[in-house]
Amino acid sequence: MNSTPNWLTALADSARTMPVPLPMRPPESGGRESAVLILFGEGAEGPDLLLIQRNEGLRRHAGQPAFPGGRIEPSDPSPEAAALREAAEETGADPEGIDVVGRLPELYLSYSDFRVAPVLAWWREPCEVRPVDVAEVAAVSRVPIARLADPENRVEVRYGQGRRWGPGFRVDGMLVWGFTAAIVDSLLTLGGWELHWRREGLTDMFEATPYGLRPVG
Structure with a gap:
């Protein structure tokens, strides 16, 4: 068994009070409650994150990489339970081998009207x-x-036609962007993993459209 590493405990402590960007701050009321599982494990290349890629035919977020997760059901006793259930249903990850270590501040997805509880966890017994x-x-x-x-x-x-820019990551044949990329970007900073990179003159730029991403330029 792999106990929760100190670096993840420290990350969870910092993430609980991390600042939330204005576009992702939940409204005072409304929105559908949901949860995602931010699952860290230890792989051959060091710490890693579990990501899924959604199918192209979905009505919302088609084709996008994401954290496992979904709507909190009335039968779920907590956001943590919902995140673990969704991860098991989507990826087969066994909740018995996962330790929840914390939760990020609630975030809001205006496009789909979801209030999201991001649950931070350690993959003690990977499967x-x-x-x-x-x-x-x-x-x-x-x-x-x-x-x-x-x-x-x-x-x-x-x-929004140039009014706002956000981070993206090209990894494992996926282009991670939007809500998921914003969380990854914050976690890299909080965890001390972020490496210096030049935003000026960056050639890999994309524009978000209702149908996905298109290259800029």
């Missing part, structure tokens, strides 16, 4: 993962933190 709910999930990947932090894998994404 084989794969797309279980094949209607929802096209691929499952354990992405090393080192690859996410590599400046060569950084991109930028424009939202």
Whole structure:
């Protein structure tokens, strides 16, 4: 058994009070309650994160890489329970081998009207993962933190015709952007993994559209 590492405990402590960008701050009321599982493990290349890629035919967030997760059901006793259930249903990750270590501040997805509880966890006993709910999930990947932090894998994404820019990551055949990339970017900073990269003159830039991403320029 692998006990929760000190670096993750420290990260959880910092993440509980991390600042929330204005566009992701939940409204005072409304929004559908949901939870995602931010699952750290230890792989061949060091710490990694479990990500899924959603199917192209979905009505919302089609084709996007994401953390496992979904709507909190009335039968879920807590956001943590919902995040673990969704991860098991989507990837086959066994909740018995996962230790919850904390929760990030609640975040809001205006596009889908979801209030999201991001649950931070440690994969104490990793197991084989794969797309279980094949209607929802096209691929499952354990992405090393080192690859996410590599400046060569950084991109930028424009939202709202240039009014706002956000981070992106090109890893394991996926282009991670939007809500998931914003969380990854914050965790890299809080965990001390972020490496210097140049935003000026960056050639890998994309624009978010209702149909996904398109290259800029």
